[in-house]
Amino acid sequence: MTAEIIVVTSGKGGVGKTTTSASLATGLAMAGKKVAVIDFDVGLRNLDLIMGCERRVVYDFVNVVNGEATIKQALIKDKRHDNLFVLAASQTRDKDALTQEGVEKVLDDLSNDGFDYVVCDSPAGIEKGAHLAMYFADHAVVVVNPEVSSVRDSDRILGLLSSKTRRAERGEGAITQHLLLTRYNPGRVALGEMLSVKDVEEILGISVVGVIPESENVLAASNAGVPVILDDNSHAGQAYRDTVARILGEERPLRFTEVARKGFLQRVFGG
Amino acid sequence: MGILDFLKRKPEPTATVAKERLRIIVAQERSTRGAPDYLPLMRNELLEVIKKYVNVDLDAININVERDSGHEVLELSVALPEGKSATP
Numbered sequence: 001m002t003a004e005i006i007v008v009t010s011g012k013g014g015v016g017k018t019t020t021s022a023s024l025a026t027g028l029a030m031a032g033k034k035v036a037v038i039d040f041d042v043g044l045r046n047l048d049l050i051m052g053c054e055r056r057v058v059y060d061f062v063n064v065v066n067g068e069a070t071i072k073q074a075l076i077k078d079k080r081h082d083n084l085f086v087l088a089a090s091q092t093r094d095k096d097a098l099t100q101e102g103v104e105k106v107l108d109d110l111s112n113d114g115f116d117y118v119v120c121d122s123p124a125g126i127e128k129g130a131h132l133a134m135y136f137a138d139h140a141v142v143v144v145n146p147e148v149s150s151v152r153d154s155d156r157i158l159g160l161l162s163s164k165t166r167r168a169e170r171g172e173g174a175i176t177q178h179l180l181l182t183r184y185n186p187g188r189v190a191l192g193e194m195l196s197v198k199d200v201e202e203i204l205g206i207s208v209v210g211v212i213p214e215s216e217n218v219l220a221a222s223n224a225g226v227p228v229i230l231d232d233n234s235h236a237g238q239a240y241r242d243t244v245a246r247i248l249g250e251e252r253p254l255r256f257t258e259v260a261r262k263g264f265l266q267r268v269f270g271g
Numbered sequence: 272m273g274i275l276d277f278l279k280r281k282p283e284p285t286a287t288v289a290k291e292r293l294r295i296i297v298a299q300e301r302s303t304r305g306a307p308d309y310l311p312l313m314r315n316e317l318l319e320v321i322k323k324y325v326n327v328d329l330d331a332i333n334i335n336v337e338r339d340s341g342h343e344v345l346e347l348s349v350a351l352p353e354g355k356s357a358t359p
């Protein structure tokens with residue numbers, strides 16, 4: 001059994017890659033899979049905060065690549081799920097600290113350790129870090145916001161995914177591309193102020209695997225260090241649950257993409 | 272246009288403008304994806320040459336790189352302005 005490698009990428013920064021990586025990894029673990037989630041953002045470690053394990057980081061990704069620690073020593077076990085592990089990014093400023101061979105070795109080790117999924121949280125840009133995060137991937141989640149620069153960048157990334165990955169180079173079959181539209185605001189879409197799901201799908205020529213609404217609960221979740229997918233009451237959390245289920249092959253209709261209609265009582269009594 | 276017309280005219284929703292702009296730029300970038308890096312520069316220089324004869328904008332020049340079995344074809348098309356004769 002080899003691990004399935006999923007890269008979470010986007011080109012543009014600040015669109016929700018780390019938020020998505022944390023929720024995707026947690027969601028896969030909730031589905032009973034053995035999962036590792038790796039922060040590829042060398043120099044800007046953040047995934048540990050979003051996962052709530054920042055005070056337990058001893059060794060990082062670069063330590064493992066350099067042979068200063070074993071993968072077992074560096075993996076941080078999640079507090080909430082026994083089958084979920086985090087590998088933190090290094091805080092070094094040396095952008096060349098990661099090498100292709102080093103990354104390959106870590107992914108092979110995880111595969112041999114019986115991991116079902118490895119989620120790679122990509123840094124922004126299309127430079128070395130982003131390239132390394134996507135190079136070994138079997139699947140990609142391309143995170144996009146309904147906004148012009150993000151949509152254009154994601155088209156760039158989709159192009160790179162189909163040409164600059166190991167699968168593409170070896171002719172091993174295309175990597176599965178999932179488009180995830182996040183920070184979606186149905187109210188603004190209805191007013192004609194924001195690109196709609198359909199607009200983004202038409203421009204990029206691929207359909208979405210999920211739509212995550214813009215939600216206050218995302219900030220609350222990151223404040224607490226609890227991936228938002230664990231917030232059952234939030235629309236963002238529920239939308240991430242749907243998305244993970246779809247990635248695992250289930251069919252679920254999109255939710256939270258229309259302006260919420262007020263319930264009968266709310267309409268009568270206001271609020 | 273009178274001031275009333277101005278008040279009555281509904282502005283085009285910004286999302287529609289965004290979609291149209293993206294449609295064009297994405298198509299253009301896809302057509303030159305994986306093409307040599309000198310392409311944008313070459314496009315500019317070609318524009319300078321063409322401008323000696325016809326007054327056109329940069330976006331009137333379309334460059335396309337086609338790949339089929341082993342060789343690449345560089346396609347260049349220039350949309351000429353209607354009814355305009357060349358500037359000397």
Ligand SMILES: Nc1ncnc2c1ncn2[C@@H]1O[C@H](COP(=O)(O)OP(=O)(O)O)[C@@H](O)[C@H]1O
Pocket residue numbers: 010012013014015016017018019020124182183184212213214215216218219222236
């Ligand atoms: N669905 C959402 N609703 C509201 N805020 C969000 C949402 N997704 C992400 N954010 C916020 O956007 C910012 C960037 O998110 P992050 O996941 O760090 O992006 P990236 O890793 O792509 O740089 C964070 O402040 C995060 O809380």
Ligand SMILES: [Mg+2]
Pocket residue numbers: 017018019041046122123
């Ligand atoms: Mg990030």
